[in-house]
Structure formats: structure tokens, C-alpha cells
Amino acid sequence: xxxxxxxxxxxxxxxxxxxxxxxxxxxxxxxxxxxxxxxxxxxxxxxxxxxxxxxxxxxxxxxxxxxxxxxxxxxxxxxxxxxxxxxxxxxxxxxxxxxxxxxxxxxxxxxxxxxxxxxxxxxxxxxxxxxxxxxxxxxxxxxxxxxxxxxxxxxxxxxxxxxxxxxxxxxxxxxxxxxxxxxxxxxxxxxxxxxxxxxxxxxxxxxxxxxxxxxxxxxxxxxxxxxxxxxxxxxxxxxxxxxxxxxxxxxxxxxxxxxxxxxxxxxxxxxxxxxxxxxxxxxxxxxxxxxxxxxxxxxxxxxxxxxxxxxxxxxxxxxxxxxxxxxxxxxxxxxxxxxxxxxxxxxxxxx
Numbered sequence: 001x002x003x004x005x006x007x008x009x010x011x012x013x014x015x016x017x018x019x020x021x022x023x024x025x026x027x028x029x030x031x032x033x034x035x036x037x038x039x040x041x042x043x044x045x046x047x048x049x050x051x052x053x054x055x056x057x058x059x060x061x062x063x064x065x066x067x068x069x070x071x072x073x074x075x076x077x078x079x080x081x082x083x084x085x086x087x088x089x090x091x092x093x094x095x096x097x098x099x100x101x102x103x104x105x106x107x108x109x110x111x112x113x114x115x116x117x118x119x120x121x122x123x124x125x126x127x128x129x130x131x132x133x134x135x136x137x138x139x140x141x142x143x144x145x146x147x148x149x150x151x152x153x154x155x156x157x158x159x160x161x162x163x164x165x166x167x168x169x170x171x172x173x174x175x176x177x178x179x180x181x182x183x184x185x186x187x188x189x190x191x192x193x194x195x196x197x198x199x200x201x202x203x204x205x206x207x208x209x210x211x212x213x214x215x216x217x218x219x220x221x222x223x224x225x226x227x228x229x230x231x232x233x234x235x236x237x238x239x240x241x242x243x244x245x246x247x248x249x250x251x252x253x254x255x256x257x258x259x260x261x262x263x264x265x266x267x268x269x270x271x272x273x274x275x276x277x278x279x280x281x282x283x284x285x286x287x288x289x290x291x292x293x294x295x296x297x298x299x300x301x302x303x304x305x306x307x308x309x310x311x312x313x314x315x316x317x318x319x320x321x322x323x324x325x326x327x328x329x330x331x332x333x334x335x336x337x338x339x340x341x342x343x344x345x346x347x348x349x350x351x
Contacts, residue, residue, distance in 0.1 A: 006297035007319035008038035086116035088140030166205030246277030
């Protein structure tokens with residue numbers, strides 16, 4: 001068993017235009033002051049990192065690492081959620097997702113995809129240069145508009161969709177393998193990899209690629225009414241990252257999973273600050289410890305009610321209080337009679 005590392009914090013939702021949130025140095029000092037021990041860096045945010053430069057220059061990567069370490073922190077992982085989303089985009093979503101890409105490739109789906117693929121490859125090398133062993137991303141989606149099919153899906157549509165998705169991701173996964181980094185897909189509604197079944201469809205298409213791993217975030221499973229504890233039992237060997245995020249699902253006579261087009265605060269399913277939702281984190285941390293999870297517990301703050309700085313301050317304490325320092329001995333060792341093969345055979349009646 002292994003003691004989970006943490007608490008860490010995903011910086012994406014906290015970066016801003018004012019101090020201390022507008023520079024990597026400033027936000028790291030702020031996070032350290034709250035008790036966090038690690039930071040997960042959004043690789044698309046130039047205020048945190050120049051991704052291409054980190055991929056091409058070990059010296060620059062060491063400088064980024066030095067800024068974080070000077071605050072008493074560790075880089076947990078890099079995130080490529082926004083770039084990963086752009087690896088596969090259905091044309092219906094082109095206009096909405098164009099904002100994730102630089103101006104020079106907007107309005108050009110082919111160029112945007114090529115840019116995204118290169119970004120993922122940069123992140124693999126940057127992770128290697130930073131000494132990291134895992135990275136987070138989204139799968140993108142070609143099929144999501146058919147998730148609740150009406151009219152019915154044509155025969156073979158899902159097969160074709162996942163074949164194409166795998167075709168786009170295989171070269172990226174191979175790049176991560178060469179860099180010695182696990183690529184962890186966040187299972188998330190809106191992505192083609194949105195539950196266990198869709199993840200397994202993808203795994204089959206990428207030939208069970210050893211780097212096609214998982215970022216475990218129970219909040220997205222709660223909002224899909226899934227067994228988020230059983231999910232750990234099913235996929236613990238593939239879970240290499242952990243977002244500590246809370247959620248609640250309170251269906252009514254008027255709305256359920258789909259939320260009636262309501263704003264987050266009015267939806268039946270809502271993300272909440274740590275401890276304010278329905279996720280059983282004690283059981284989650286227990287399972288991860290028992291399954292020898294080697295990674296970090298990283299807070300991702302998304303709450304429709306609580307102020308982010310309050311959520312961060314409470315979140316550091318919450319994660320620290322839930323991390324289980326694993327035992328190095330059995331509780332009944334005091335009653336041990338030692339190891340003696342002859343004695344064991346005698347007890348079993350073996351001559």
C-alpha cells in the first residue's frame with residue numbers, strides 16, 4: 001500500500017489578471033500558504049508555462065520547476081484538457097470550440113486538429129523534461145451528439161467513430177510512451193470517453209495501449225448516477241491521476257440528469273466545493289490506498305455557490321484530513337507467534 005500524495009491543486013480555475021493569480025510564482029506562493037504541496041499546471045495558460053519551450057528546452061523546464069520548488073511545492077502533472085478536446089471535434093461544435101485554439105487556426109478544422117495533436121506531443125516531452133510520469137487530457141468527441149440517439153444511430157456508427165478517434169490518438173499515445181509518461185483521460189460528459197463502457201471501446205481500438213490511462217474524478221460519475229466506488233475496483237490498474245472534486249445530484253419531478261437547460265445553480269446535478277456535496281471521499285481514499293495508488297490527490301475547484309478562494313482554503317484541509325497514512329504493520333502483530341513451517345504443518349495436521 002502507498003500513502004496518496006497531496007494535497008495538490010489544479011491551477012486552471014484560479015489563474016487571473018490580478019496578483020497573486022497572474023503569475024506562476026505568485027499563485028504558487030498563494031497555494032503553499034494554504035497548505036497545498038503540489039500544483040497541476042494548465043499547459044495552455046502562458047502565464048504558467050510556455051509549453052513548446054518546455055518541450056524543446058530542458059533548461060527552461062528546470063526554470064519552471066525551480067519557480068514551483070522555490071514556493072515549497074512540486075509539479076504534480078501538466079494538463080492538456082483544452083488541447084485534447086480539439087483532437088476530435090464534431091463540426092456542430094466548431095464555433096464553440098474554436099476559442100480553445102490560437103487565432104491563426106480558427107475557422108480551419110484541419111489546421112486546428114493538427115495544432116492540438118502537436119500540443120499533446122509537446123506536453124509529452126515537456127512532462128519528461130519536468131520529471132513527471134503522468135499528464136491529464138480530454139479525448140474530444142465525434143459521437144457525443146448521438147449519445148441519446150433520436151433518430152436511432154445508423155448501424156456501425158459507433159464502430160466508425162471509435163476507429164477514427166483511436167486513429168487520431170495512437171500517434172500521441174506512442175509519443176507519451178516514448179517519453180515514459182501516462183496519458184490520463186478524464187472521463188467526462190461531452191467527451192466520447194464519458195464512462196467505463198466508452199473507455200473500454202477506446203481501449204480496444206488502441207490495442208490496450210499501456211499509456212491510455214485514467215484521471216479519476218468522482219464528480220462526473222455522480223452526475224451520471226454511476227457507481228463511482230465500483231469504478232475504482234474495475235479500473236484501479238489504469239487510474240494514474242485523481243481530481244478531488246465534489247458533486248451532488250438531487251433529481252426532482254421537473255428535471256434529472258439533463259438539467260432542463262438550466263444554469264448550474266438551478267440544475268439537479270451540481271458541482272460543489274469539497275465536503276459540501278455527496279461524494280464519499282473516505283471510501284475513495286481508502287480504496288486508492290488499498291489499491292496502491294501512486295499518484296496525487298489534486299483539488300479541482302468547481303462550485304456554483306462558494307467563492308473559489310474559500311473553496312481552496314477549505315479544500316487543502318479537506319484533502320489532508322482524508323489522506324490515509326498507510327500502516328507498515330498489521331494491527332494484530334502483537335499476537336504473532338512468528339513463522340515456523342513445522343508449527344504450521346502441525347496446526348494443519350500435515351505429517
